[in-house]
Amino acid sequence: MASERRIDLYACCFRAPLLIWQSLFFVVPLGFMFIMSFWLVKNYRMTPAFAFDNWAKMLFWEVMWRSYGYTLGLAALTTAVASALAFPAAYVLAFRFSDAARRWAIFLLIIPFFTSYLVRVYAWQVVLAGNGVLSAFLGWFGMEPVSVLNSPVATVVGYMTLSFPLVLLLQTISLAAIDKSLIEAAHNLGCGNFRTVFAVLIPAARVGLIVAALFCFILSFGDFVSPYYLGGSSPPTLSIMIVDSTKSGQQWPRAAVIAVIMIMTLISIAFAAVTLAYRRRG
């Protein structure tokens, strides 16, 4: 214990790699991006500056705010839909499945994370197109063909492709962790199945459910693939605007402004979610 004040070389060796790498290639890049949002682009070249031109341009640009509202709205809608649709399934997986069956279900839920998201989005294109699989399928039942592609609905389907397995997984894990005797107690006190869900299960699993919803929101808010290839990019989401202004427009500082606005939005929402999750029951 006497050596505690001494610089411990062994301990430093294990502490350093993360600090060095994530500072140099995670914290600094994000910080630099913030600084770059004040730089200017002259003759297609970035020049260091401390100017508010990009911020003024973006903040007073109506198109930006329409995209902002659209992105926020779609991400919120996806979060609500995914959480609501996943919950009954998570309930069944957590309480009606045997441990072994639940392990298999969880294994199945992990698979999607390791199949290419791009390939899955392309598959949805094929399924949802006007002359696609869904229309052909409906045709067998004598229904009219539908084209869902290039609509907000298709974007939400794409967002859900990304987030639904994660939401279901996190909800299942947090529900399965609930002490079963809580449910028995509720039943003994004359609480029906339905009421048990709302009065006991949802409050008990609140943190997990909110974390699942938060991740769903983050994934949807930041994704540029679904709104572009399924939603038809009209209007573009914020992430599409970042891609466009970086890839074709050479307007990195303006892209940085959008990125900073997105990060601030995410931080506020994450803060609100955490507050909600750990708020004392009143």
Added chain:
Amino acid sequence: MKSGSVKLALYAYVLLAFIFIFTPILASFVFSFNSDRFPSLPLGSFSLKWYVTIFSRPEVMEAAVTSIIVSLASSVLATFIGFCTAYTDYRYQFMFKQAYLALAMLPPTIPLVIMALAMLSWLAQIGLSGQVISIIIAHTVLGAPFAMAVIRLRLNDMDPSLEAAAWNLGASEWRTMREVVIPFAMPSIIASLCLTAAVSFDEFAVAWFVSGLNKTIPVVILEILQGNVDPQINAIGTFVFLISITLIIIAQALMFKGRKEVSAE
């Protein structure tokens, strides 16, 4: 009778959820063997032409090589960083530990398109963009939190007195690390290598931004998606899937085996 039908409805609902999740995965697999350029129902004839197409395109093969190099290098780096971090968290209490752990777990909460922009602008600034090493650097950042999580889970099962026993028997800290801690953590280290390799093998946004002319497989898929779309995407996707799923099964099997050994002790 009533509870029976409720039960049936609940199970049917779970089935429906899984159908939603697996529809695109199965569809892309089926369409990769389908002759039609614009697939629909009923299916066209069985064909391997999309597989022939991808093997005859040198840029796809080049991208495969780049992908393999990137995922090998970044998985080793991410696992090294993840192991050091997990061990630090397991063994030490120190000031600002919360901040240290936040730094370790934060990267997955930043949208990839923002990471991509930040990485691109910083790496360009220090002259490291547009190279294979740029993708390796970025994927290490993205993989390290997963590596840390997997290895930390394993260290949870290690009795703290194990290390102390080795010290008491005269082993140095470094020797204890080499002969006790690392062997104990080995299943999770291999699992982490597989997991982070799979993360890197599938990542497209950051790789697309920072890679320049050195495309990885997902970047090639993205470019096909932007241009003349055809089912060779499905053929490439099926290959990527087979590789990733192999890595994941190995990782899961190792972690599960590790847990069983511990509970048997």
